[in-house]
Amino acid sequence: xxxxxxxxxxxxxxxxxxxxxxxxxxKKLVGSENVFDFSLGNxxxxxxxxxxxxxxxxxxxxxxxxxxxxxxxxxxxxxxEAVANYIRHAFGAEMKPDLVYMxxxxxxxxxxxxxxxxxxxxxxxxxxPFFPEYRxxxxxxxxxxxxxxxxEKFHLDMxxxxxxxxxxxxxxxxxxxxxxxxxxxxEEEIKALSALLEKKSAEKGEPILxxxxxxxxxxxxxxxVPYVMNFYEHSLVLYSFSKSLSLAGERIGYIAVSPxxxxxxxxxxxxxxxxxxxxxxxxxxxxxxxxxxxxxKSSDVGEYKKNRDILYNAxxxxxxxxxxxxxxxxxxxxxxxxxxxKFCERAKKHELLLVPSDSFGVTGYVRISYCVERSVxxxxxxxxxxxxxxxxx
Amino acid sequence: xxxxxxxxxxxxxxxxxxxxxxxxxxKKLVGSENVFDFSLGNxxxxxxxxxxxxxxxxxxxxxxxxxxxxxxxxxxxxxxEAVANYIRHAFGAEMKPDLVYMxxxxxxxxxxxxxxxxxxxxxxxxxxPFFPEYRxxxxxxxxxxxxxxxxEKFHLDMxxxxxxxxxxxxxxxxxxxxxxxxxxxxEEEIKALSALLEKKSAEKGEPILxxxxxxxxxxxxxxxVPYVMNFYEHSLVLYSFSKSLSLAGERIGYIAVSPxxxxxxxxxxxxxxxxxxxxxxxxxxxxxxxxxxxxxKSSDVGEYKKNRDILYNAxxxxxxxxxxxxxxxxxxxxxxxxxxxKFCERAKKHELLLVPSDSFGVTGYVRISYCVERSVxxxxxxxxxxxxxxxxx
Numbered sequence: 001x002x003x004x005x006x007x008x009x010x011x012x013x014x015x016x017x018x019x020x021x022x023x024x025x026x027k028k029l030v031g032s033e034n035v036f037d038f039s040l041g042n043x044x045x046x047x048x049x050x051x052x053x054x055x056x057x058x059x060x061x062x063x064x065x066x067x068x069x070x071x072x073x074x075x076x077x078x079x080x081e082a083v084a085n086y087i088r089h090a091f092g093a094e095m096k097p098d099l100v101y102m103x104x105x106x107x108x109x110x111x112x113x114x115x116x117x118x119x120x121x122x123x124x125x126x127x128x129p130f131f132p133e134y135r136x137x138x139x140x141x142x143x144x145x146x147x148x149x150x151x152e153k154f155h156l157d158m159x160x161x162x163x164x165x166x167x168x169x170x171x172x173x174x175x176x177x178x179x180x181x182x183x184x185x186x187e188e189e190i191k192a193l194s195a196l197l198e199k200k201s202a203e204k205g206e207p208i209l210x211x212x213x214x215x216x217x218x219x220x221x222x223x224x225v226p227y228v229m230n231f232y233e234h235s236l237v238l239y240s241f242s243k244s245l246s247l248a249g250e251r252i253g254y255i256a257v258s259p260x261x262x263x264x265x266x267x268x269x270x271x272x273x274x275x276x277x278x279x280x281x282x283x284x285x286x287x288x289x290x291x292x293x294x295x296x297k298s299s300d301v302g303e304y305k306k307n308r309d310i311l312y313n314a315x316x317x318x319x320x321x322x323x324x325x326x327x328x329x330x331x332x333x334x335x336x337x338x339x340x341x342k343f344c345e346r347a348k349k350h351e352l353l354l355v356p357s358d359s360f361g362v363t364g365y366v367r368i369s370y371c372v373e374r375s376v377x378x379x380x381x382x383x384x385x386x387x388x389x390x391x392x393x
Numbered sequence: 394x395x396x397x398x399x400x401x402x403x404x405x406x407x408x409x410x411x412x413x414x415x416x417x418x419x420k421k422l423v424g425s426e427n428v429f430d431f432s433l434g435n436x437x438x439x440x441x442x443x444x445x446x447x448x449x450x451x452x453x454x455x456x457x458x459x460x461x462x463x464x465x466x467x468x469x470x471x472x473x474e475a476v477a478n479y480i481r482h483a484f485g486a487e488m489k490p491d492l493v494y495m496x497x498x499x500x501x502x503x504x505x506x507x508x509x510x511x512x513x514x515x516x517x518x519x520x521x522p523f524f525p526e527y528r529x530x531x532x533x534x535x536x537x538x539x540x541x542x543x544x545e546k547f548h549l550d551m552x553x554x555x556x557x558x559x560x561x562x563x564x565x566x567x568x569x570x571x572x573x574x575x576x577x578x579x580e581e582e583i584k585a586l587s588a589l590l591e592k593k594s595a596e597k598g599e600p601i602l603x604x605x606x607x608x609x610x611x612x613x614x615x616x617x618v619p620y621v622m623n624f625y626e627h628s629l630v631l632y633s634f635s636k637s638l639s640l641a642g643e644r645i646g647y648i649a650v651s652p653x654x655x656x657x658x659x660x661x662x663x664x665x666x667x668x669x670x671x672x673x674x675x676x677x678x679x680x681x682x683x684x685x686x687x688x689x690k691s692s693d694v695g696e697y698k699k700n701r702d703i704l705y706n707a708x709x710x711x712x713x714x715x716x717x718x719x720x721x722x723x724x725x726x727x728x729x730x731x732x733x734x735k736f737c738e739r740a741k742k743h744e745l746l747l748v749p750s751d752s753f754g755v756t757g758y759v760r761i762s763y764c765v766e767r768s769v770x771x772x773x774x775x776x777x778x779x780x781x782x783x784x785x786x
């Protein structure tokens with residue numbers, strides 16, 4: 001009687017959300033200090049002080065009518081201007097406020113951009129491992145997801161990518177720093193990808209777009225994240241402040257369309273149209289203003305680095321095989337048996353909530369979100385040890 | 394190259410948004426005190442004090458990590474519980490937190506509900522005049538909009554409605570207090586509609602849903618707004634705090650599914666699935682908490698009443714034909730020539746920004762949003778007078 005696709009999406013939820021809900025129920029049952037919930041990418045380091053200061057200042061000083069009223073659909077002009085200025089200064093890329101569209105976070109940036117560009121049957125190429133909701137978003141926008149395998153270190157494999165890009169490819173969707181692998185694609189990789197996209201665009205007779213999904217841009221441990229617009233003309237950056245400013249629940253981000261994009265103005269109109277059709281009237285205004293003041297600031301990445309080091313070193317010592325994360329706050333660990341889901345079920349018995357890699361398009365791994373309180377990591381270590389010892393018996 | 398439907402939606406924008414942007418540009422040119430912008434339903438009465446107090450308290454007292462982190466997709470459980478309790482106590486309707494889904498405002502409530510229930514070709518019946526975005530939302534969700542005319546006072550016409558509801562009708566979408574007419578459908582109307590829907594559901598062999606879009610529920614001038622769930626089983630209430638708490642830019646509302654709805658749990662799953670597919674991860678969390686504390690409170694409706702009285706009385710005195718608004722903050726006025734768009738163009742020359750009724754599904758009227766500052770209304774009166782005198786020459 002209702003829409004079956006939606007019922008199915010609602011029932012299955014995402015594996016990640018499912019585990020998060022299980023964790024909440026479990027915490028009520030056995031005490032929250034005894035459950036090690038590594039399921040969600042919910043920032044565990046507080047927002048930088050500027051967030052609180054600016055929120056308080058706005059609420060205190062601005063008349064409520066002006067503060068909480070609608071903004072234009074693409075956002076407050078002064079906010080879009082601040083974002084454009086920031087992109088120009090921080091990354092040396094061309095940008096103007098007219099091509100910045102404020103969104104309700106990364107997922108909104110993705111669904112709006114995909115609905116703007118896709119026609120029925122268009123293909124979007126993603127590199128495995130990838131954020132599982134990509135499939136949901138691409139398919140609901142009428143497109144088809146094509147998964148390109150990565151190399152053994154989860155970096156770009158140009159040969160494999162080349163075979164996945166063809167006449168029906170509308171866009172390549174890239175996520176760096178990567179959720180879940182923690183890989184940061186290097187400048188040479190982006191250059192090689194750009195060359196490949198130029199060649200493939202020429203063959204297709206129409207520019208293939210590059211969508212950079214960058215909620216983790218600021219969360220790196222030394223690696224530099226190349227700004228795609230500086231390497232490839234037909235680029236869109238899909239950004240969110242969820243992780244950089246630890247504002248995941250406030251739903252605030254943006255889409256920036258490169259002025260060099262084919263038909264950039266038309267593309268921007270399509271973005272506005274898609275935002276409208278999906279019911280996004282405007283991005284939340286209080287946080288539009290807050291993030292404009294906090295551009296370039298970020299939560300303390302050092303805290304995530306400490307978490308990473310403790311967890312990575314301990315797990316290596318116990319005998320786990322893990323990829324050292326260059327960015328984001330996920331550790332991608334090889335499961336101790338071929339089926340990651342079975343491994344996760346056994347981990348659950350030690351109250352370790354890990355996400356199996358299957359829905360990320362890769363088998364045999366688990367994702368550990370280490371954006372949790374330090375104490376959770378420290379208290380979880382004996383459980384990780386016990387788990388691997390159990391497998392050795 | 395991009396999606397043509399989206400480009401078109403982005404280019405045309407809505408008439409209302411278009412006019413709002415024109416007004417902003419015009420204000421820069423001739424001074425904001427000389428432009429009488431009645432285009433947008435942007436609340437002009439400040440949020441009640443509880444909004445500011447609760448926002449400040451939360452920012453001051455709650456740790457940032459807990460305050461700004463993700464909530465579950467349908468919202469914070471304690472917030473859904475507060476909403477369910479409020480619905481039970483204020484309206485005497487059955488409700489439970491499991492059937493409350495927090496959204497990013499009214500448009501999100503609409504798009505999520507429509508995507509949850511519609512299959513390709515399903516029809517949604519609306520009563521003219523209606524909010525123009527209904528068409529956009531229904532069509533993008535795969536449905537078809539069927540427009541039922543109303544009676545001469547813009548109330549429900551059961552005979553006309555009966556001819557519009559048929560085998561393909563999935564839902565009737567009702568908006569009361571009505572934007573743009575200000576009509577509030579009385580209890581007898583809702584009862585008659587319920588009887589009609591029961592009869593039509595029996596004929597169809599499947600329950601037809603009743604969707605009540607209620608962002609203006611609290612903004613009435615004496616009229617009582619019946620709670621649809623008390624009259625018809627298969628009801629959903631789509632709510633937004635945009636108008637009642639003057640929080641239009643913060644994007645916060647909810648969907649409440651009646652427990653008596655056919656397959657209520659399945660429908661709720663579809664709502665969750667639709668929210669997911671459209672990229673709504675969760676409703677903004679700070680304002681989830683704020684509205685939970687402010688349930689039942691509202692901005693000062695007396696201020697809107699004064700605006701209504703000043704404007705309505707003056708326009709009647711000048712000779713305009715208007716519908717006296719029972720609720721919401723719109724005055725629906727007969728245009729002084731058959732084509733409302735031409736009339737609006739002439740009004741623009743007097744710096745009066747009025748919305749033509751065509752996109753609302755009715756010809757020959759204009760919508761005046763009187764949710765503006767009192768002084769705008771007062772200063773605009775000579776312009777309204779000059780406009781009608783110009784027509785009399």
